[in-house]
Amino acid sequence: AQTVTQSQPEMSVQEAETVTLSCTYDTSENNYYLFWYKQPPSRQMILVIRQEAYKQQNATENRFSVNFQKAAKSFSLKISDSQLGDTAMYFCAFMKPNSSRVSGSARQLTFGSGTQLTVLP
Amino acid sequence: SAVISQKPSRDICQRGTSLTIQCQVDSQVTMMFWYRQQPGQSLTLIATANQGSEATYESGFVIDKFPISRPNLTFSTLTVSNMSPEDSSIYLCSVGGASPREQFFGPGTRLTVL
Numbered sequence: 001a002q003t004v005t006q007s008q009p010e011m012s013v014q015e016a017e018t019v020t021l022s023c024t025y026d027t028s029e030n031n032y033y034l035f036w037y038k039q040p041p042s043r044q045m046i047l048v049i050r051q052e053a054y055k056q057q058n059a060t061e062n063r064f065s066v067n068f069q070k071a072a073k074s075f076s077l078k079i080s081d082s083q084l085g086d087t088a089m090y091f092c093a094f095m096k097p098n099s100s101r102v103s104g105s106a107r108q109l110t111f112g113s114g115t116q117l118t119v120l121p
Numbered sequence: 122s123a124v125i126s127q128k129p130s131r132d133i134c135q136r137g138t139s140l141t142i143q144c145q146v147d148s149q150v151t152m153m154f155w156y157r158q159q160p161g162q163s164l165t166l167i168a169t170a171n172q173g174s175e176a177t178y179e180s181g182f183v184i185d186k187f188p189i190s191r192p193n194l195t196f197s198t199l200t201v202s203n204m205s206p207e208d209s210s211i212y213l214c215s216v217g218g219a220s221p222r223e224q225f226f227g228p229g230t231r232l233t234v235l
Contacts, residue, residue, distance in 0.1 A: 033222060043211055045164075045226035052222065091163060095224070107217055108154055109224060111163040 002027045002094050006112035013082045014120050020067075021077040021115045023092030029053075033095040034068065034075045035109070040088040048090070051075065082119045089114045123148050123216050125227035133233045134204055141200045142230045144214030149194035154215040155187075158229070164213065170197045204234045 003026045013019035025034070036048040051059045051068050058066050063083075067076045079086055092112040124147040134140050144153060152171055156164040167187055168176045176189040190198045201208050214227040 035224070037226075043229045043231070045213065045215075045229075047224070050222050107224070108166050108169060109164070109215075111165075113163045 002029070002032075002096060002110045004092050004094050004110050004112035006092055006115050008115045009113070010116045010118070012118040012120055013079075015082055015084060017082055018078060018080045019082055019117065021079075021090050021092075021117065023075045023077070023112055025073050025075065025092070025094050025112075027073070027094065027096070029096050031097065033097065033107075034066075035093040035095065036064070036066070036075075036077045037091045037093060037111075038086075038088045039091065039114075040085075045091075049077065079117075084119050084121060087117060087119045089116050091115075122223070123150065123218060123225040125214055125216060125225055127212075127214055127227040127230050129230060130228065131231040131233075133235060135235055136205055138204055139200055139202045140204065140232060141198050142212055142214075142232075144197045144199070144227055146195045146216050150216040151194070152217065153191065153197045155189065155197075155199045156213045156215060156226075158211040158213065160209065167199070167212075201232065204232075206234045208232065209234045 005024045032053045034051045038046045038048050049059050049061045049064050058068050063080045065078045091114045093109040095107045095109050126145045128143045155167040158164045166179050167182045168178045170176045170189045170191040172191045172194050188200045211229045211231050213229045217224050
């Protein structure tokens with residue numbers, strides 16, 4: 001079974017500064033996917049960034065980037081130029097692709113416990 | 122991307138009653154997932170709903186408590202039966218896209234049991 005650990009229940013950062021959220025995971029799989037989701041007070045789960053384990057290059061999406069260390073099973077999220085709208089709960093998630101060959105099939109996610117990020121004005 | 126809607130968005134229910142939550146997707150998908158998020162907690166997978174077959178439940182969740190229907194490729198329901206205050210949670214429906222990299226969530230149903 002896979003486990004995902006987020007050791008920082010809460011973090012805060014000043015607006016325009018940079019913050020890094022930590023995530024570690026445990027798996028015996030070689031191929032998998034990692035995600036960071038954001039959940040603002042609206043409770044809607046919003047995909048922030050994703051990383052395929054077979055890719056060595058770290059994923060980036062505008063102000064969001066990851067530091068993926070496969071050997072260390074670490075997947076941290078860096079938010080640059082933090083904005084007030086970044087205030088939310090952030091969840092790290094692991095996905096092991098299933099063996100189904102049916103097109104459009106979905107896969108289940110294993111989530112970490114979350115980090116509540118507050119951006120201070 | 123997939124657009125997912127859930128009904129109701131929130132409800133307040135009495136102990137011992139049941140509530141059925143609906144999940145509608147704007148495209149056909151093979152699998153739909155139901156997650157529970159208890160207050161202040163992370164998301165926990167309840168079950169995977171396949172069209173045309175019985176749902177697959179995760180450890181700690183049983184069909185008698187959380188019956189699921191999947192009548193077609195765009196719709197699913199989750200029923201929370203014989204509710205107790207411990208069932209107060211947000212229940213989220215999720216589907217995947219054509220690629221394993223894609224996973225979409227509905228807006229959630231906030232359930233409060235008195």
